[in-house]
Amino acid sequence: MNSFYVTTPIYYVNALPHLGHAYTTILADCANRFHRLLNEKTYFLTGTDEHGDKIVQAAEKNGEDPKSYVDKISARFQGLWPELGVENNAFIRTTFPSHKRCVQRILQDVFDKGDIYFGEYGGYYCYGCECFYTEKELENGLCPDHLEKPTYIKEENYFFRMSKYQDWLKEHILSHPDFIQPRQYRAEVLAMLREPLDDLCISRPKTRLTWGIELPFDQRFVTYVWFDALINYVSALGWPDHELFRTFWPNAHHLVAKDILKPHAVFWPTMLKAAGIELYKGLRVHGYWKVDETKMSKSLGNVVDPLEMRKKYGLDGFRYFLMREMQLGHDGSFSEQALVSRFNADLANDLGNLFNRSLSMARKYFQGKVPQSGAWTAEDREIVDRGLRTMHDYVQCFQDFRMARGLETFWEFIRGLNKYIDLSAPWKLRKEGDMDRLATVMALVLAGLRRTALAVWPIMPDAGQKMCAQLGLDFRPEEIDLIEEAGNWRQLQPGTALAERSNLFPRQEFILEQEQITESKSREQEPEPAEAGYEDFQKLQLLTGKVLAAEKVKGTDKLLKLEVDLGEERKRTIVAGLAKDYAPQEIQGRQVTVVANLKPRKLRGILSQGMVLTVHTPSGLTILSPEQDVPPGSRIS
């Protein structure tokens, strides 16, 4: 049985958990659950980082001693995870005595080997980062991260001979393309390694800081917080000789955001090498969640509370949005508007409807039981093949932690199943009395629902469980093997009783309902528009797009439903009032300009997620498009 070990950063306890922490931890949970469905032995670790200046300062600000302060905040992190559906196997705290012993043992080993030496050092110390900068690394004399003036400190300290391992590390990264991914971060680390690497100052004199792990070979110093924190990944497994360490460490995957790339990609591997410990297998780096295009920060008051999101939109919807929206490696933009429109389009519409209509047909046509399938037609074979292929692609994406891409792929299959139902028209088969064919179609759709339930479980554990229960399945993750599912189409057992109705994802409410497009008034009648500030203009996200598909909206001669590619794997449905001026085939493949962050609204029952810009001419509307071919998603300003 293969093993899989996934970790999150251990979070500082100087602030309460927010969306950013929730994202990495949910990503790790999804990966872990997914690997359980590959029939692997899995271990998932998260925890808190509790030593160092930052923490002491936060405790002081709160009028508490460090220990009771860290106990309190760490408990908030620990208590949050079950609320977000996160099932971690262990929670490590750097104040655990077992962790402290492990750090001291590694320090001693590296010291004995001669890779830690004593020396004097002068540098620009940033208290926010808890590290030294060289003059060259400062930006206009300020810390590049905190934009604050660092303090010049000259003191004696211990240093880790990191420079000694520079060439070795470079070679390791070059010969192991999967070690750091996505590739832009791998390239960033290789670029760092083109410059000479300094040795790492790994101690802080107790005259300045006492809240830390004492150096085993010199009690006048405590350990630098990063040298202490990184070791959590092995101390939690009982390094060096615990069974957990032997089983899981060879398959360790660290998840981090781009802010802590260097400690994980440079400090940690060289520390492991010096300590004679095998390297971790992979580092996966994600971008930052921004809120309305700005960084989340307490001072801006835009910090997103994950529990509040859960309360408002439900756990499954919140988790789905986070996983579907952020492409690994890129920054993501969080807004409740975007969450609701994703929820309604993907969950209420595509997935929810698929379950609702399928269960209702099974109830009407087969007394709510799984029918016995007959022989497949070419159309059946096609959707089955698609289901197998989709599972294969989904597994590959999830193995690479590219959940957004995996879900996008899987949703194409879900939409394919909906289309298969439309084309097979079970209601017609029933009318014509073709019960054999009807049974085959139904059995196939139900089998499609089964694999859908399995695929969504890592992301939406509650919904996945419910779907299985509705299909009369006794769901046990350890009995599933998604790789096997990619090669084998399993039907449900004929005769199995199904739930009467599904109702998994009731539509979220605050979508603007607007069934009518308001007739645009003629230009002459329009009042002079009010002045718009530059900041008003900046609120609009204007992008180029490419029309992938176009069709007339039934029951109106004005509207076209467009599927528009907005780059970066974003696809949008947009309902545009273009039908009088353009035939669907005329517009397909065309470049358009799109207002991408317009509040979604419903037109003739279709959720329109944006607006295509047009020019009003005396002879009608013309699409506004760039002069040359440009990649979809290019910014317009």
Ligand code: MSP
């Ligand atoms: N304690 C160190 C990590 C030590 S690991 C050996 C630390 N802690 S932290 O509390 O600052 O957490 C940083 C991590 O939180 C990021 O790497 C990321 O996982 C998560 N995020 C915090 N803000 C984030 C966003 N705005 N967006 C996405 N994730 C972010 O660094």
